[in-house]
Amino acid sequence: MTVAHAPGSLVSPARRSRRGWWARTASDPRFAPWLYLAPMLLLLGVFTYWPFVHTFYLSLTEWNLNPDQPIEFAGIDNYDRLVGNTLFQAASYNTAIYIAASIPLKVLLPIPFAVFIWSLGRAGNLYRTIVFLPTLISFVVVSVVFLWLLNPLGGLIPSFFQQVFGWRIGNVLKDTSTAIWVILLLSTWKVIGFNILIYLAGLVSINRTYVEAMRMDGARDWTVFRRLIWPLLTPTTFFVLIYTVIFTIQQVFTPIDILTEGGPDSTTTNLFYMVYQYTFITFDVGLGAAGTVVLFLFLLAITLLKVRVLDRRVNYQQ
């Protein structure tokens, strides 16, 4: 029996050559980072970037998801149809309201709550649990419960106002001036605990000795907050701002679907809900894809604007 191995080696030349290639590539500073990034890049490519590119392609076609039907190129017809229709106009306007209102309600309102809980030290754990609880409840359940609570026919909230204050508040979900605010308040109640938790994580990184030092210098609560806490909390605030703007129109999807279906008079629909309706209710895939692209550009523009305007005011160092 002939042994072709080099003296002292237990590995065949072919195998050694393969291991040698891997070893060389893995240790090469030009390739090594890409090798480590490859799994994540692959996942991002397959599940994020390729679907986006494909969505853009679909926005230029006429198709209904039917594999037997040919996909017809439609150019910018879908964008033309989209811009010209009143549903899109209403959805865009409402999207702007959802985003604008979410900043004071979901970004700024949690800050005082978080600072209060942080100031309590360990005693704040109970409050933290209480404010976080709504985040754990399914949004479908929350929406159905509020549908009952707000029912003008015997619902707890209208009955309470009627019996305690003598006010008839009518049906706030069918009133064009109130419906969108009900959905906004509901989604705020649902996510505020989560945002408080994020702010608390940011507050934990602030060295309490700074606070004690300021107090010894005679600083009052407001001064401590304005001069110390607020500047050091700006990176967290910036993060909460970015993701709130991006996710707020997704967060309101469920209450829109269950409480109002976009009405009354299209005052509660938004671009996200409109895209869902086009794509999965009437299977106008091209129009739904065009709406998705517009929504993406809308969010991208807002995010870039925020980064440009706000990023320089963020304090990243203590």
Add this chain to the structure above:
Amino acid sequence: MIRRTAVAAAAILALTAGPAAAEDVTVTLYHYQTANAEAFRAILDEFEAENPDITVQDIFAPSREITAEVQAALAAQRPVDVATVIGKNIIFFLNNTPAGPINADREANAWLDRYLPNFLDLGRVGDDIFAVPHAYGTPLIYYNADLFREAGLDPADPPQTWDEVIAAAQTIQEETGVAGVAQLHASNKDYGTMLMVMNAGSEYLSADGREALFDSDEGIAALQMWQDMANAHGVMPIANDRQWSAAFQGGQLAMYITSSAALRSFHAAAEGNFELGVANYPLFGDRDRRVPNSGGALMLYSPPGERREAAVALLEFLSRQEISNRWSRESGYMPLTVDPLGDPAMAAYVDSFPLVLPAIEQMDETVPTATWAPYGALEAQTIVSNLIDALWADEGPAANLVPPAVAEINRILAEANPQ
């Protein structure tokens, strides 16, 4: 030793799993009967017992999601053999999915004649039938008989016309303080509107779905009446379907007009709380009743071959009068076959539970649900929904609000669906 074991294992596989796999056929059925899933599964089990070589894999999804589920499965080329399609979407599905005619072999599929002809018409295009009736609902008046008595009305003589409905609602509100009446509104965005204008004598849509026609005198009069119910008469609290339904079940609404599919849940809610009454959909004066169906039909997607034969066998099984009637009894949907009371079990059921009688009486009065053209449907339905909101909010009389809304719908449909 290893080789011998492998050969033995292969032989066992070949003798057992191999031949069985070649003969067994799986039929994939998409269905939205989540509330009645157990009853329907029992029927499918019975079919499997009768056809041991066929397995029915049932995939249930809520009614709001079933259309998207089926469409996504078809797009992903996952097996879909039979699918429940909301009645309103039958023609839309024909335009957008690869459904096949069920009566391609007319002699072999003579079982279709078991169904009432006007129910088959709901899924008929020319001579071909693309949808088998399955879970059709019809709108009925549900009423709280206790409130009728309290208001001095006779619950054994419920209102027959809209004028009587409004008068009864006013009496009940005055005497008991409980809200009078509501008719479902937003199911599929515009079902309630279609129902009302069609019964008032107007057409809702043209046959090809490209033109809205409810700006006729009759259509405007019907929508004016709906507005008056909310405002001038003040007998209809402005709410949505879910709120009305919850209120009726809680005894906070005297009359609610909705699908026969709600009968089971309303009956259960009323038990021990109030006496439930059921009456036919109200007439507009002396006009005939024309009730578009709600609910769903079964469409066939199997490719030719074993799976298609098995799927058709399943459809045939479901069409048998005793099975169809049993499904009707357990789900609350209308019976579907010719002369349903010819089945002694059904006749006995109606005797013991007469609340189903109005639904059976309306079987002959069922007409196809109007279907929108393939593109622009969402915008059109949204305009209808907004129109009803505007009417209820008293933004102007129907004569002022309806014609511009119809004109806008027709502009959108014409642009989105060029001839």
